[in-house]
Amino acid sequence: MTEAKVVLKMEKLTLMDLPGVGAATAEKLESAGYHDLMSVAVSSVGELIEVTGVSEAVARKMINSARDSMKMGFETGMDILRRRELVTKLSTGSASFDTLMGGGFESGAITECFGEFGSGKTQIGHLLTVNALKEDSTATTVYIDTENTFRPERIKQFAEAAGMDVEDVLSRIMVARAYNSDHQMLLAEKIEDLISKQGKNVRLLVVDSLTAHFRAEFIGRGTLAERQQKLNRHMHALAKVASAYNVCVYVTNQVMAKPDQFFGDPTTSIGGHIVAHASTFRIYLRKGKKGTRVAKLIDAPNLPDGECCFEVLEGGIKDAN
Numbered sequence: 492m493t494e495a496k497v498v499l500k501m502e503k504l505t506l507m508d509l510p511g512v513g514a515a516t517a518e519k520l521e522s523a524g525y526h527d528l529m530s531v532a533v534s535s536v537g538e539l540i541e542v543t544g545v546s547e548a549v550a551r552k553m554i555n556s557a558r559d560s561m562k563m564g565f566e567t568g569m570d571i572l573r574r575r576e577l578v579t580k581l582s583t584g585s586a587s588f589d590t591l592m593g594g595g596f597e598s599g600a601i602t603e604c605f606g607e608f609g610s611g612k613t614q615i616g617h618l619l620t621v622n623a624l625k626e627d628s629t630a631t632t633v634y635i636d637t638e639n640t641f642r643p644e645r646i647k648q649f650a651e652a653a654g655m656d657v658e659d660v661l662s663r664i665m666v667a668r669a670y671n672s673d674h675q676m677l678l679a680e681k682i683e684d685l686i687s688k689q690g691k692n693v694r695l696l697v698v699d700s701l702t703a704h705f706r707a708e709f710i711g712r713g714t715l716a717e718r719q720q721k722l723n724r725h726m727h728a729l730a731k732v733a734s735a736y737n738v739c740v741y742v743t744n745q746v747m748a749k750p751d752q753f754f755g756d757p758t759t760s761i762g763g764h765i766v767a768h769a770s771t772f773r774i775y776l777r778k779g780k781k782g783t784r785v786a787k788l789i790d791a792p793n794l795p796d797g798e799c800c801f802e803v804l805e806g807g808i809k810d811a812n
């Protein structure tokens with residue numbers, strides 16, 4: 492049984508079963524993207540007040556009651572181990588990259604790749620898409636494209652190299668072009684609909700690029716707090732999709748020059764601690780010698796830091812010697 496099904500099985504109750512939620516409030520919740528008890532259980536009091544206009548006390552009761560019904564308190568280590576057994580690893584096609592990632596890109600988690608232009612972030616997004624569809628013939632993947640760099644032609648090359656039916660592959664990819672950061676956030680919040688209402692078996696969500704719109708729209712010192720707040724909410728939505736439905740979430744991020752750093756790597760990723768903290772795995776990508784790419788795992792809950800070297804080829808990626 493997939494984690495999505497486990498979650499759905501727990502949700503016999505509906506929004507209307509929560510204290511203080513009548514038809515009108517349920518409708519407000521629905522239209523703001525809260526379709527089930529899980530979404531209420533993991534939201535904050537402030538969010539619920541904003542969306543429904545209920546009092547703080549009612550919002551708190553709604554959350555507590557949703558949490559109670561979902562048994563969201565403490566769990567034993569065994570419970571967590573059992574849930575970890577549902578985690579799948581998505582292969583990159585490069586043995587050393589997979590090893591670096593402990594077998595591949597994990598489901599139920601957010602993996603962030605950050606690096607300079609041309610370092611291979613978008614290539615990895617396309618490749619993971621094809622591999623996710625290859626591993627599960629019922630799977631759908633979602634690609635939120637903020638830079639207009641999704642290329643069906645590239646998908647075709649990877650799919651053909653993997654011996655797959657190109658039309659079938661393309662028809663199982665749902666691509667959305669995000670025009671600004673608000674649109675991007677809205678799209679991410681709609682993914683739950685695809686899963687819980689339309690019954691899509693979403694195995695992979697790519698957000699390429701996670702930060703470009705935020706970076707372009709919020710310029711100057713005074714806007715930083717607002718930007719970080721919005722990014723935080725966005726990361727929250729992505730984390731929710733990952734953990735509630737056991738989806739592998741892959742996000743890309745740019746780097747900016749750090750002029751005050753003379754030693755070590757003079758770059759830093761966009762989005763600061765908010766993005767870094769919300770990502771379960773973080774990979775720094777850079778161009779290596781002779782057209783190779785170097786991936787460095789810099790943050791992972793249960794894996795050692797390390798590096799691997801690969802090449803981007805027409806049909807996929809492979810280890811570089």
Ligand SMILES: Nc1ncnc2c1ncn2[C@@H]1O[C@H](COP(=O)(O)OP(=O)(O)OP(=O)(O)O)[C@@H](O)[C@H]1O
Pocket residue numbers: 606607608609610611612613614615640648745803804805806
């Ligand atoms: N068909 C192909 N065959 C071989 N290599 C390719 C092919 N298509 C793209 N590449 C390689 O991938 C590189 C582009 O990488 P990618 O688009 O993933 O960069 P990125 O990290 O997403 O950059 P940006 O920050 O600009 O979005 C190209 O420069 C080329 O080296």
Ligand SMILES: [Mg+2]
Pocket residue numbers: 612613614640699
């Ligand atoms: Mg790119």
